[in-house]
Amino acid sequence: MKIRIHRNSVRFRLSKSEVGKLENEGYLEETTDFGPAQLIYAVQKSPVSELNARFEQNKVTLEVPEGLLAGWAANDTVGFEGNMPLANGDSLYMLIEKDFKCLDNVNEDQSDNYDNPKTC
Numbered sequence: 030m031k032i033r034i035h036r037n038s039v040r041f042r043l044s045k046s047e048v049g050k051l052e053n054e055g056y057l058e059e060t061t062d063f064g065p066a067q068l069i070y071a072v073q074k075s076p077v078s079e080l081n082a083r084f085e086q087n088k089v090t091l092e093v094p095e096g097l098l099a100g101w102a103a104n105d106t107v108g109f110e111g112n113m114p115l116a117n118g119d120s121l122y123m124l125i126e127k128d129f130k131c132l133d134n135v136n137e138d139q140s141d142n143y144d145n146p147k148t149c
Contacts (some may be wrong), residue, residue, distance in 0.1 A: 032070045038122040049102045080111035080123045
């Protein structure tokens, strides 16, 4: 699972096995260690009606409606997005999507990523 944060947006990219695990088990979590502290990021299947995110105790959790995940591993839906209103009048843009193989050469294992539709 990869996470990208930029200003008021957060994007989660999941490999094939992660999408399957989220659909079947309902929870994924990763940790980045900064020595004295850790950043934890998670995706959770939830009875919410739309995407929701929270940040508590160094942990970013994206809640995804159960209905969106049903059949996601096997269908062609790339991902889901939403905007969560914030108390200051702004909003947080949230995106969860399948991770595709890169079209250029990168030094990372992409064997569990989805085939890039631009190469098909």
